[in-house]
Amino acid sequence: MVLNTQIELTPHSSPNVEITTFMLTLTSMKSCKTIFKCLLLFTLWFNHSYLAAQSKNKDKQLIIFDTDIGNDVDDVLALGMIHALQAREECQLLAVTITKDHPKAAAFTDAVNTFYGYGEIPIGVCNSGVTPEAGKFNILVDQVEAGQPLYPHEVKPRDAVTVLREALANAEDHSVAIAQVGFSTNLANLIKSPPDQISDLNGRELVEKKVSLLSIMAGAFQKIPDADGNLRDHREYNVVKDLKPAIFLADNWPTSIAWSGFEIGLALRYPHQSIEQDFDYNQHHPLKDAYYAYNPPPHDRPTWDLTSVLYAIRPERNYFDLSPSGKVSIDQNGVSHFDAHPEGKHRYLKLNDIQKVRTIETIVGLASQPPLATH
Numbered sequence: 001m002v003l004n005t006q007i008e009l010t011p012h013s014s015p016n017v018e019i020t021t022f023m024l025t026l027t028s029m030k031s032c033k034t035i036f037k038c039l040l041l042f043t044l045w046f047n048h049s050y051l052a053a054q055s056k057n058k059d060k061q062l063i064i065f066d067t068d069i070g071n072d073v074d075d076v077l078a079l080g081m082i083h084a085l086q087a088r089e090e091c092q093l094l095a096v097t098i099t100k101d102h103p104k105a106a107a108f109t110d111a112v113n114t115f116y117g118y119g120e121i122p123i124g125v126c127n128s129g130v131t132p133e134a135g136k137f138n139i140l141v142d143q144v145e146a147g148q149p150l151y152p153h154e155v156k157p158r159d160a161v162t163v164l165r166e167a168l169a170n171a172e173d174h175s176v177a178i179a180q181v182g183f184s185t186n187l188a189n190l191i192k193s194p195p196d197q198i199s200d201l202n203g204r205e206l207v208e209k210k211v212s213l214l215s216i217m218a219g220a221f222q223k224i225p226d227a228d229g230n231l232r233d234h235r236e237y238n239v240v241k242d243l244k245p246a247i248f249l250a251d252n253w254p255t256s257i258a259w260s261g262f263e264i265g266l267a268l269r270y271p272h273q274s275i276e277q278d279f280d281y282n283q284h285h286p287l288k289d290a291y292y293a294y295n296p297p298p299h300d301r302p303t304w305d306l307t308s309v310l311y312a313i314r315p316e317r318n319y320f321d322l323s324p325s326g327k328v329s330i331d332q333n334g335v336s337h338f339d340a341h342p343e344g345k346h347r348y349l350k351l352n353d354i355q356k357v358r359t360i361e362t363i364v365g366l367a368s369q370p371p372l373a374t375h
């Protein structure tokens with residue numbers, strides 16, 4: 001449900017002039033109830049003005065979110081973070097494409113988009129047969145109260161490759177960042193796609209022309225402790241669940257790739273206190289309700305997918321360090337390998353102790369930001 005207290009605002013209007021106007025209007029009101037409501041409206045409006053002023057003169061980063069939403073809840077928090085950055089006018093979400101092959105994934109995605117005021121965003125789905133089960137929280141979209149859906153949605157998903165080709169064909173050259181936080185099915189199929197009525201370019205040419213960066217949550221670039229504490233090569237979930245497309249993507253994707261390995265999200269755990277306390281501005285919040293359905297507090301979920309989104313939209317804020325340039329490859333066991341090479345287009349994210357502190361604080365602040373009226 002979208003907050004019904006949203007108000008239409010001029011994105012870059014002058015806060016001082018409008019504060020004065022607003023306060024004059026406020027003082028003319030006689031009802032305490034009305035004044036309270038107006039104070040709430042004012043708070044939302046002022047927050048928007050402050051956030052918009054922060055991002056003034058910055059170009060919006062166009063972004064596509066490719067997700068296996070429903071298999072883990074970090075995808076949901078990552079989508080919330082994208083909407084927070086849209087409200088701040090830092091990015092524009094062109095499309096969401098889904099690599100979890102279950103119809104409720106698109107429905108739940110649309111419910112989250114609708115909650116944040118972006119129900120018109122195109123959604124693409126796959127036909128891969130990968131993770132076909134419903135999962136723990138996408139089924140929330142079926143819940144009703146007093147005959148009304150708790151999470152309104154009206155999804156009309158289409159083929160993911162079609163949605164991706166349309167989004168890219170309509171964009172400026174080298175303007176689109178893609179955050180892939182699930183399996184590699186859709187993007188592998190995209191670069192295999194032939195020219196069509198959408199574009200004279202084949203998929204690989206279209207990506208090369210339109211995409212600036214692929215920010216991907218996959219692989220591992222450190223040894224990871226197993227259940228007994230022994231350090232092992234890690235067969236990361238997004239890779240091993242759909243191995244062939246992951247191998248193909250690593251070897252054939254034509255643009256730069258920033259890899260957020262398993263160790264990055266693991267080092268930045270989402271504090272459960274935020275889930276318990278920061279989302280109560282709405283009685284039925286899809287992020288909070290999904291988190292509880294998946295693995296409730298006091299569990300602190302790793303922020304795997306959120307790190308890829310954050311880097312895709314704010315690559316220059318020093319939230320992460322980068323490895324040298326090189327090439328990532330995936331072996332037949334699903335283990336990722338990095339070979340440094342000065343001409344390589346791949347880098348992987350790294351974290352130091354100072355970055356850990358400010359990066360998790362940023363992630364929490366963005367993921368828990370309420371919807372703001374910006375369009």
Ligand SMILES: [Ca+2]
Pocket residue numbers: 067068069072074075181182305
């Ligand atoms: Ca995911």
